[in-house]
Amino acid sequence: MQLAVPLAALVTFGIHFLLSKNAPPLEAHSYRLLFLEIVGVSIVLAVAQIFWTALRKWMRHMWPIFTAAILLIGFWDMITAGFRLLPLPYFPGPAAVLRSLISDRGLLFDSTWHSLVLLLSGYTLGVIVGLVSGVCIGWSSSVRYWGMPLLKVVGPIPATAWIPLAMVVSPSAFVSAAGLVALAVWFPVTMLTASGISNTRASYLDVARTLGAGRGYLIFRVAIPAAVPNIFIGLFMGLGASFLTLVVAESIGVKSGLGWYVSWAQGWAEYGKVFAALIIMAGFFSTLMTLLFKVRDRLLVWQKGIIKW
Amino acid sequence: MVALAENESSSLRVQQVSKSFPVPDDPLARRQALSNISLSIAPGELVSLVGPSGCGKSTLLRLIAGLDTPDSGELLIGPDPINEPSAERGLVFQDPNLFPWLTVRRNIEAGLVARRVLREKRNEVGEFMQVVGLEAFADAYPHHLSGGMAQRVALARALINHPKVLLLDEPLGALDAFTRMRMQDEVLRLWENRRTTMLLVTHDIDEAIYMSDRIMIMTQRPGRIDREIGINLVRPRDRTGESFLSLRSQILEHLHLAGKGIDVSV
Numbered sequence: 152m153q154l155a156v157p158l159a160a161l162v163t164f165g166i167h168f169l170l171s172k173n174a175p176p177l178e179a180h181s182y183r184l185l186f187l188e189i190v191g192v193s194i195v196l197a198v199a200q201i202f203w204t205a206l207r208k209w210m211r212h213m214w215p216i217f218t219a220a221i222l223l224i225g226f227w228d229m230i231t232a233g234f235r236l237l238p239l240p241y242f243p244g245p246a247a248v249l250r251s252l253i254s255d256r257g258l259l260f261d262s263t264w265h266s267l268v269l270l271l272s273g274y275t276l277g278v279i280v281g282l283v284s285g286v287c288i289g290w291s292s293s294v295r296y297w298g299m300p301l302l303k304v305v306g307p308i309p310a311t312a313w314i315p316l317a318m319v320v321s322p323s324a325f326v327s328a329a330g331l332v333a334l335a336v337w338f339p340v341t342m343l344t345a346s347g348i349s350n351t352r353a354s355y356l357d358v359a360r361t362l363g364a365g366r367g368y369l370i371f372r373v374a375i376p377a378a379v380p381n382i383f384i385g386l387f388m389g390l391g392a393s394f395l396t397l398v399v400a401e402s403i404g405v406k407s408g409l410g411w412y413v414s415w416a417q418g419w420a421e422y423g424k425v426f427a428a429l430i431i432m433a434g435f436f437s438t439l440m441t442l443l444f445k446v447r448d449r450l451l452v453w454q455k456g457i458i459k460w
Numbered sequence: 461m462v463a464l465a466e467n468e469s470s471s472l473r474v475q476q477v478s479k480s481f482p483v484p485d486d487p488l489a490r491r492q493a494l495s496n497i498s499l500s501i502a503p504g505e506l507v508s509l510v511g512p513s514g515c516g517k518s519t520l521l522r523l524i525a526g527l528d529t530p531d532s533g534e535l536l537i538g539p540d541p542i543n544e545p546s547a548e549r550g551l552v553f554q555d556p557n558l559f560p561w562l563t564v565r566r567n568i569e570a571g572l573v574a575r576r577v578l579r580e581k582r583n584e585v586g587e588f589m590q591v592v593g594l595e596a597f598a599d600a601y602p603h604h605l606s607g608g609m610a611q612r613v614a615l616a617r618a619l620i621n622h623p624k625v626l627l628l629d630e631p632l633g634a635l636d637a638f639t640r641m642r643m644q645d646e647v648l649r650l651w652e653n654r655r656t657t658m659l660l661v662t663h664d665i666d667e668a669i670y671m672s673d674r675i676m677i678m679t680q681r682p683g684r685i686d687r688e689i690g691i692n693l694v695r696p697r698d699r700t701g702e703s704f705l706s707l708r709s710q711i712l713e714h715l716h717l718a719g720k721g722i723d724v725s726v
Binding site for chain 1 (some may be wrong): 546547551555560573575603618623687
């Protein structure tokens with residue numbers, strides 16, 4: 152069982168070795184190195200887990216998924232580079248994608264960095280504005296009267312639909328893209344925060360008032376904590392919307408970032424690079440999601456045992 | 461332990477108070493919940509309010525807490541009229557309503573934080589946790605507590621403000637019979653040590669007789685005080701003693717008349 156991962160790696164590499172004999176030597180070389188590394192690391196781990204219980208537990212849990220992932224790469228290799236079942240150059244094999252990842256790492260790193268900066272500035276701005284407007288709308292009925300119709304009319308417009316306008320209005324492509332990301336985040340955060348605040352259990356507020364609470368306490372120590380589970384749903388929805396907006400904004404207006412890289416590589420018909428950028432995006436976005444999950448678990452530790460996530 | 465609250469400023473008077481609510485389906489109609497109700501409670505007295513469900517007991521308690529305002533009439537603590545909620549009138553509900561995002565300790569501190577006196581009075585937090593026997597659970601979150609423990613936290617949270625009057629809205633109603641009797645003794649112990657004026661709303665006639673100095677029986681809609689019965693038994697009271705049982709049947713009989721056979725928990 153512990154040897155399933157290295158075995159799968161050998162199978163996958165064997166597929167490559169047998170089927171894609173005429174692959175460019177550089178591609179084959181880095182692909183071979185990768186799989187030798189996987190085989191080596193997994194054998195070392197298989198030995199280490201004999202002495203290390205925590206690692207054993209983790210590997211027991213993870214080995215099927217790793218094995219499947221590696222075999223899936225073998226399958227991909229087989230239908231692309233092997234039997235040429237999918238049209239080239241749109242579907243390069245894993246060895247070609249790996250080669251693109253390595254050869255273009257400088258630009259890819261740069262693009263990821265730019266995307267990160269843009270995403271975080273837009274997201275942070277959207278979250279701050281969204282929290283403030285959400286709390287105001289949720290707490291004060293007069294703000295709700297004026298704010299809610301605006302939110303309901305303007306909010307559902309996809310942020311990407313503003314691109315033509317944003318490019319005219321703002322001084323730089325970066326500012327307009329960050330603004331669009333912020334707009335995409337602002338709507339779900341505002342909506343969920345407002346509903347969380349206005350649905351605070353009345354009895355919590357009653358209790359707080361009989362304990363001598365003023366308005367500040369009621370808002371910041373009762374309504375907002377009570378709304379935090381809701382707020383996090385908004386933060387997750389906003390994060391998803393921000394990825395979408397980021398990629399579209401980058402591929403249209405901004406001349407950097409992963410979205411730009413994808414459309415640039417596509418322009419040169421270098422689909423190996425397109426896939427390489429997609430793989431980076433997958434890692435990039437899921438890392439941010441995971442980080443947000445971690446923040447939530449920390450903040451909502453009091454829910455542990457009440458709610459199954 | 462804690463300064464006694466027994467002085468003239470902790471008396472409670474309700475004078476000719478009426479309260480009605482709009483009827484949900486009919487915008488013009490209003491349902492009379494309380495009609496010209498008057499009562500007064502001496503400082504340090506423990507009074508129970510019993511009556512059929514829907515007679516306006518909880519409405520009266522909310523008015524005294526200041527969470528609602530009466531249509532007419534006046535409510536006074538000592539010489540001061542009640543206009544808004546205040547830390548001097550603590551309220552404990554049937555549902556403990558602990559803040560689920562705060563630990564036991566932070567729940568008990570809530571009143572001090574709300575009044576911005578936590579720094580000066582932090583030492584009292586430990587004292588109150590001890591009073592209700594929850595030191596071991598200081599860092600637990602409310603959903604880990606049993607019903608009885610949660611209600612003790614709610615009591616400590618209300619008491620840490622040293623309220624002049626403690627309003628109890630069926631605080632033990634959701635507990636099992638055994639826990640409930642233990643908690644009755646516990647509340648009595650708190651009251652005997654502190655002599656906080658207490659007004660207890662309850663469905664449980666035994667509880668009312670066991671605990672209070674005086675029982676007020678309310679009638680069905682619109683709510684009025686129908687009858688008052690002083691309980692002059694020596695504490696701790698014997699729940700099976702002859703005078704206890706005769707009081708009980710006397711109240712039951714009255715409630716059946718007052719409530720026209722409406723269910724009364726026995």
